[in-house]
Amino acid sequence: SPGYCWPFQAPRSQLVIRLPARVQPTAITVQHPLKESSALGDISSAPRDFTVSVSLCQALGAGTECWGKAGADEEGEEETLLGTFSYDIEKEPTQTFPLQNELPRAFQSIRLVVHSTWGKSRYTCISRVQVHGNIMGRNAIGRA
Secondary structure: OOOOOEEEOOOOEEEEEEEEEEEEEEEEEEEOOOHHHOOOOOOOOOEOEEEEEEOHHHHHHHOHHHEOHHHEEOOOOEOEEEEEEEOOOOOOOEEEEEOOOOOOOOEEEEEEEEOOEOOOOOOEEEOEEEEEEEEOOOOOOOEO
């Protein structure tokens, strides 16, 4: 709801989303309130440029601890970039971005890195992130 978000203490922020099942991701949705819905009338903390990635070591079952420093997982494998996107505060508050690089694998986690905001230099705010894709596994039904 308007006024509630995940605040990050820097304009360059990241989050790793642990999915409820192994998912072959196809798109990501990011949501931030409209200026009219904001309690302060200011949405400059909205993410602007961001990337989405996965780690091969994580796909093999090592979990979210795969992401290390400098974009490499714990086995030295580089993470795989699934896309670079821009959230537009002039458009709808909920924006879906089809992934630019789809992989033929399922993942339990996905990483979103915010590289810039629409003006705030001290923090970033995200209201909602959704991962879309195909659930993989023996009893998989539906989509993530």
